[in-house]
Amino acid sequence: MALTALIKEAGGPENFILEDLPVGDPGAGEVRIAHKAVGLNFIDVYQRTGLYPMNLPHALGMEAAGIIEAVGEGVTHLKAGDRAAYAAQPPGAYCEARVMPAAQVCPLPDDISFEQGAAMMLKGMTTQYLLHRTTPLQMGDTVLFHAAAGGVGLIACQWARAEGINLIGTAGTDEKCALALEHGATHCINYRTEDWVAQVREITGGKGVDAVMDAVGKDTFDGSLDSLKPLGMMISFGNASGPVPPFNLGVLGPKGSLKITRPTLFTHISDHATCQQMAQHLFDKVLSGDVDIRIDQRFALKDVADAHRALEARKTTGSTILTL
Structure with a gap:
C-alpha cells in the first residue's frame, strides 16, 4: 500500500x-x-x-x-x-x-x-527542448523568457548564460527579478511596474528578440508577439494566467512574418x-x-x-x- x-x-x-x-x-x-x-x-x-x-x-x-x-x-x-x-x-x-x-x-x-x-x-528537460529543439538558437541570440524566477525560468537563465544566449526575463516583483539576474538573465523586467514590451524594444535597440518563451499564456500573449523581431519565433508552452484565446493568424504577417508553436515536453x-x-x-x-x-x-x-x-x-x- x-x-x-x-x-x-x-x-x-x-x-x-x-x-x-x-x-x-x-x-x-x-x-x-x-x-x-x-x-x-x-x-x-x-x-x-x-x-x-x-x-x-x-x-x-x-x-x-x-x-x-x-x-x-x-x-x-x-x-x-x-x-x-x-x-x-x-x-x-x-x-x-x-x-x-x-x-x-x-x-x-x-x-x-x-x-x-x-x-x-x-x-530541466523543458528548458532543453526550448533552447535546443524548438527553434535554431546560437551564441549571441536574444530570447524573452516570462516567469524567469520560476522553476523552469531559473534553470533557463543559467542554461542560456552557459550557451552564450542573452535572456531577458520578466517577473512580478523586484525580488524575483534580482533572483533571475543572479542566475544568469542579462536583464529582468518587473511586469507589474514597467511597460515590459517597451523595455524589451529599448534593450534590443528596437529590433526585438529572436524568440519568446512564454508559459504565462493569456496575459502576456499579445505583448510577446509585439516583442519579436521579424521572422521571430513565439513559443507558447504554458497557461499560468489562463489559456490563450483564439486569435487571427493573419496578424503574424504584418507583425513581421512571425512563427508560432505550442510544444509540449x-x-x-x-x-x-x-x-x-x-x-x-x-x-x-x-x-x-x-x-x-x-x-x-x-x-x-x-x-x-x-x-x-x-x-x-x-x-x-x-x-x-x-x-x-
Missing part, C-alpha cells in the same frame, strides 16, 4: 484526498518505483482544475525521483536498486510508490540528490532514446556546475493542497517539491 494524493473531481486544492492504495507488480515494459521526493509543476494545476481534462479519480504529479523496486519484462535500462528520476505520463507521482511505464524513467547519477532529481526533470520525450538523451544533457549541465537546481519550497505529501495554493498565488520561486 502507498499513501497517495488524488482528486475525485476537478476544482480547487481543497479537492485533494489522501488514500492508501495498492501498488502491485510491474508488467511488461513497466517499473515499480518507491519515491523519495516528488516535483510540483503548473501542469498539475491545469489537471486539477480541469483545464487539461483527465479521467477521475486520479492521482496527480508528473515528476519524481526514487529507488527502483522491481522491473517488468523487457526493461533493460533499469534494474531493482537503481536510483532513478522521471518526468512522464500518465500522472500519478503524488504517492509513496507506483507502477508506471519504464521508457521515460531515467537512471539518476549518484552525484545528483533525489530532491534535485524530483525538482529538475520536467523543468511529452511530445519531445515520447521516444525512449530521445528522452534518455535529453535527460543526459540535463544531467551533464547540472554535474558540470552550469546549472544549479534551486529548491525554495518543500511540503510534505499530506500538505499538497497548500503547495498548490502557493504555486497558484505565484508565491514560489525556483522549484517546489513534495517530501516523503
Whole structure:
C-alpha cells in the first residue's frame, strides 16, 4: 500500500484526498518505483482544475525521483536498486510508490540528490527542448523568457548564460527579478511596474528578440508577439494566467512574418532514446556546475493542497517539491 494524493473531481486544492492504495507488480515494459521526493509543476494545476481534462479519480504529479523496486519484462535500462528520476505520463507521482511505464524513467547519477532529481526533470528537460529543439538558437541570440524566477525560468537563465544566449526575463516583483539576474538573465523586467514590451524594444535597440518563451499564456500573449523581431519565433508552452484565446493568424504577417508553436515536453520525450538523451544533457549541465537546481519550497505529501495554493498565488520561486 502507498499513501497517495488524488482528486475525485476537478476544482480547487481543497479537492485533494489522501488514500492508501495498492501498488502491485510491474508488467511488461513497466517499473515499480518507491519515491523519495516528488516535483510540483503548473501542469498539475491545469489537471486539477480541469483545464487539461483527465479521467477521475486520479492521482496527480508528473515528476519524481526514487529507488527502483522491481522491473517488468523487457526493461533493460533499469534494474531493482537503481536510483532513478522521471518526468512522464500518465500522472500519478503524488504517492509513496507506483507502477508506471519504464521508457521515460531515467537512471539518476549518484552525484545528483533525489530532491534535485524530483525538482529538475520536467523543468530541466523543458528548458532543453526550448533552447535546443524548438527553434535554431546560437551564441549571441536574444530570447524573452516570462516567469524567469520560476522553476523552469531559473534553470533557463543559467542554461542560456552557459550557451552564450542573452535572456531577458520578466517577473512580478523586484525580488524575483534580482533572483533571475543572479542566475544568469542579462536583464529582468518587473511586469507589474514597467511597460515590459517597451523595455524589451529599448534593450534590443528596437529590433526585438529572436524568440519568446512564454508559459504565462493569456496575459502576456499579445505583448510577446509585439516583442519579436521579424521572422521571430513565439513559443507558447504554458497557461499560468489562463489559456490563450483564439486569435487571427493573419496578424503574424504584418507583425513581421512571425512563427508560432505550442510544444509540449511529452511530445519531445515520447521516444525512449530521445528522452534518455535529453535527460543526459540535463544531467551533464547540472554535474558540470552550469546549472544549479534551486529548491525554495518543500511540503510534505499530506500538505499538497497548500503547495498548490502557493504555486497558484505565484508565491514560489525556483522549484517546489513534495517530501516523503
